[in-house]
Amino acid sequence: MTAQLTCFLASYIVAFMLELARLWKSHVSLRWASLGFTAAGVVAQIWYLLARSQASQLPPLLASTHDWLLVSALLLVSAYLVYMIIAFRREGFASLGLFVLPLALAMVGAASLVRTSPDRLLESARFWKMLHASSLSIGITGVLIGFVLSLMYLLQHRRLKQKKNLGRGFALPPLTALARYNWWMIVISVPMLTLGLLTGFMLILQARKSEVPFTWSDPVVIGFSVLWIGMVALFVWLLYSKPSRNRQVAMLTAWSCGFLVITLVGLQVLVSLTGIPSQHGALPEADSSLLTRLPHVQQYQYDEVKP
Amino acid sequence: MNVRVVYCNHETAGLAVRERLAFSSEERFRSAYTELAARFPAVETVIVSTCNRIEMYFASEERGALPSQEDIARFLSEYHQVPLDDFYSDLRHETEQEAVQHLFLVACSLDSMVLGEAQIVNQIKDAYQRAADVDSVGPIMHHLFQSAMSIASKVRTETKLSEGRISIASVAVGEFGKSIFERFDDKAVLILGAGEMAEETLRYLTDEGVTNITVANRNVERGRALADKWGGTAVPFDGWEELLNRTDVIVSTTGATEPIITANRFAALRKRRGFQRTLFILDLGAPRDFDPAILAIDDNVFLYDIDNLEETCARNRKARTREIDKAVELVNRSTQQFMHEFYHRRTGPVVQQLRETWHTVGQQELDRLFRKLDHLDENDKQQIELTMSRIVNKLLHPPLETIKHQSREGTPHTLLETVKQLFGLGE
Numbered sequence: 256m257t258a259q260l261t262c263f264l265a266s267y268i269v270a271f272m273l274e275l276a277r278l279w280k281s282h283v284s285l286r287w288a289s290l291g292f293t294a295a296g297v298v299a300q301i302w303y304l305l306a307r308s309q310a311s312q313l314p315p316l317l318a319s320t321h322d323w324l325l326v327s328a329l330l331l332v333s334a335y336l337v338y339m340i341i342a343f344r345r346e347g348f349a350s351l352g353l354f355v356l357p358l359a360l361a362m363v364g365a366a367s368l369v370r371t372s373p374d375r376l377l378e379s380a381r382f383w384k385m386l387h388a389s390s391l392s393i394g395i396t397g398v399l400i401g402f403v404l405s406l407m408y409l410l411q412h413r414r415l416k417q418k419k420n421l422g423r424g425f426a427l428p429p430l431t432a433l434a435r436y437n438w439w440m441i442v443i444s445v446p447m448l449t450l451g452l453l454t455g456f457m458l459i460l461q462a463r464k465s466e467v468p469f470t471w472s473d474p475v476v477i478g479f480s481v482l483w484i485g486m487v488a489l490f491v492w493l494l495y496s497k498p499s500r501n502r503q504v505a506m507l508t509a510w511s512c513g514f515l516v517i518t519l520v521g522l523q524v525l526v527s528l529t530g531i532p533s534q535h536g537a538l539p540e541a542d543s544s545l546l547t548r549l550p551h552v553q554q555y556q557y558d559e560v561k562p
Numbered sequence: 563m564n565v566r567v568v569y570c571n572h573e574t575a576g577l578a579v580r581e582r583l584a585f586s587s588e589e590r591f592r593s594a595y596t597e598l599a600a601r602f603p604a605v606e607t608v609i610v611s612t613c614n615r616i617e618m619y620f621a622s623e624e625r626g627a628l629p630s631q632e633d634i635a636r637f638l639s640e641y642h643q644v645p646l647d648d649f650y651s652d653l654r655h656e657t658e659q660e661a662v663q664h665l666f667l668v669a670c671s672l673d674s675m676v677l678g679e680a681q682i683v684n685q686i687k688d689a690y691q692r693a694a695d696v697d698s699v700g701p702i703m704h705h706l707f708q709s710a711m712s713i714a715s716k717v718r719t720e721t722k723l724s725e726g727r728i729s730i731a732s733v734a735v736g737e738f739g740k741s742i743f744e745r746f747d748d749k750a751v752l753i754l755g756a757g758e759m760a761e762e763t764l765r766y767l768t769d770e771g772v773t774n775i776t777v778a779n780r781n782v783e784r785g786r787a788l789a790d791k792w793g794g795t796a797v798p799f800d801g802w803e804e805l806l807n808r809t810d811v812i813v814s815t816t817g818a819t820e821p822i823i824t825a826n827r828f829a830a831l832r833k834r835r836g837f838q839r840t841l842f843i844l845d846l847g848a849p850r851d852f853d854p855a856i857l858a859i860d861d862n863v864f865l866y867d868i869d870n871l872e873e874t875c876a877r878n879r880k881a882r883t884r885e886i887d888k889a890v891e892l893v894n895r896s897t898q899q900f901m902h903e904f905y906h907r908r909t910g911p912v913v914q915q916l917r918e919t920w921h922t923v924g925q926q927e928l929d930r931l932f933r934k935l936d937h938l939d940e941n942d943k944q945q946i947e948l949t950m951s952r953i954v955n956k957l958l959h960p961p962l963e964t965i966k967h968q969s970r971e972g973t974p975h976t977l978l979e980t981v982k983q984l985f986g987l988g989e
Contacts, residue, residue, distance in 0.1 A: 347741075411741060412861070414741075415738060415741055415742060415864050416857065416861075416864065418738075418866060418870040418873075420737065420874055420877065427741065428744075429740060429741055429742060429743055429744045430741065430742050430743075430840070431742065431743050431744045431840065432744040435744075500861075501840075501861070501862070502861040502862075503861075
């Protein structure tokens with residue numbers, strides 16, 4: 256039996272619905288049920304990625320853009336799940352799922368739109384590609400968490416300034432905690448994104464010596480490089496700005512992180528759908544015998560990629 | 563069941579009366595229990611004494627052993643040296659099921675001045691524990707008070723009666739302060755004025771771990787008294803502005819007729835250090851001590867006045883009120899169940915004795931029969947035993963049903979005595 260993308264997608268949707276239901280009835284059983292469905296989704300997602308990894312004989316991070324996005328989504332949901340279990344009694348974070356689960360769903364949704372066939376250039380630069388993919392994956396997860404924390408900060412700040420109460424069943428953490436966690440997320444994720452970018456450049460240089468057509472004009476590379484400059488600017492500003500500018504930090508983080516994620520994922524989806532040449536999502540001249548062995552490809556992509 | 567409660571509370575008696583009838587120290591409680599045991603032996607007693615109520619619960623296995631309302635009033639009068647006429651009309655009393663229901667309502671905070679407050683169940687627990695320590699409780703009180711605490715817990719979890727804060731100070735600290743700061747033990751608190759509200763807020767803040775307290779009051783002596791009480795420092799009122807940039811929380815209750823600081827002056831002070839730390843201001847003065855325009859000066863100032871907080875209190879109170887019917891329904895059901903279980907327990911020994919006696923007689927007769935009819939095989943014996951058991955159960959059914967039916971209304975003492983006599987059941 257093979258886990259399908261719809262298994263964990265459905266689990267996350269149910270978990271999100273349960274989180275919404277908690278706005279009306281904040282019973283502890285609903286909270287456990289939501290965490291249970293999230294955990295079931297995580298298990299199914301790991302199973303799915305392992306099955307694809309076995310079929311392609313590649314680690315999930317390197318298998319394809321599809322797998323890379325799913326690993327990033329998995330990291331996000333796993334971090335959320337672990338935190339919710341550890342901090343189960345911290346009421347302030349009780350509504351975290353309302354912010355994290357839609358992002359995870361968007362990531363999984365985006366993964367279903369991008370290339371599912373294995374990447375090239377694997378044998379010659381496997382270590383560097385692994386480092387490139389994993390550092391970007393961790394960096395993007397940090398950026399996603401930073402985005403969630405910034406949104407929560409801005410909501411909490413707005414309600415406190417306007418002297419409003421939180422709606423029934425809805426909870427937000429204290430401002431100082433959100434600001435602190437947000438700061439750490441940016442400080443951790445920007446160096447990871449930098450490492451991902453540098454190893455990416457190195458891979459391009461290596462590719463120029465080989466027959467693989469891998470260029471600097473790859474739209475994903477250009478888009479990400481521009482956004483990375485923005486993230487580094489935010490990073491430097493964070494390190495040297497006065498600690499009292501929490502709201503500006505949250506505002507900038509929300510914009511830059513949101514823009515980075517949307518652009519990066521959007522570019523990958525775009526190149527996959529339009530066929531613009533790119534190492535990060537364009538349809539390859541794929542080996543159909545390998546594709547048919549991959550669970551998701553069998554269901555969704557095989558007809559499209561068959562030569 | 564013989565249970566009686568005599569009580570006065572915030573609805574029946576004024577504070578002046580309640581103060582005179584209160585049991586204010588452990589010593590007073592102990593001597594009261596000793597006196598009650600001497601006056602009413604074989605009676606289980608629990609005294610609940612809080613600032614809002616004085617309640618005395620009595621229970622006994624023996625009929626007629628319970629003290630009357632007059633007996634209890636006389637005890638209170640003599641013990642506290644208060645003339646009977648000064649409080650007798652303020653006393654209320656309930657017996658049996660109504661007494662049980664009253665305790666349950668009190669424990670669930672449905673009879674409290676602040677609906678849904680959590681303290682009362684702890685006060686009931688303490689009262690029960692204190693009575694148990696002096697051997698003043700027996701099986702009835704054990705069952706009654708343990709049930710009361712269990713029902714209080716059930717009401718708290720199954721209704722929203724205790725949800726949401728409903729006092730100005732608790733809303734200020736709990737709903738707004740804790741949404742700004744993750745922790746309070748490293749925060750500097752400045753108290754402007756030394757009013758009651760400031761003190762109440764300080765109680766909540768110290769509960770959250772605040773230790774760095776500075777009190778600035780125009781009356782220096784009052785300010786020092788408040789600072790000493792909470793382990794803080796008193797400073798002259800005129801110097802409070804200098805502390806602004808070193809303070810995280812300001813609680814202001816000065817009673818000044820004009821704001822004590824303008825928005826422009828506040829902005830200038832905030833800019834002085836460049837670094838604008840997060841500042842949580844509770845303006846509990848009426849008229850207000852802080853110009854409302856201060857809120858817009860920078861992102862890190864959070865200013866709340868009485869009206870902002872009262873709005874939240876009112877909404878939370880309303881939400882609790884909506885839960886009353888549900889909670890009362892739970893209490894009523896629990897009371898019925900308690901009474902039923904209790905009566906069932908009282909009739910249980912007689913029922914069991916009756917069953918055992920009849921089945922023993924049946925078995926004895928069967929043994930004698932089997933000795934005479936030695937040709938019966940095991941299967942025949944089993945069939946005969948089954949028939950005998952069915953006959954005994956059918957004969958027992960009418961009296962047992964009658965006992966069960968009667969026990970729904972209370973312990974059927976007369977019926978139980980009659981059954982004992984009719985069927986020769988011993989004690």
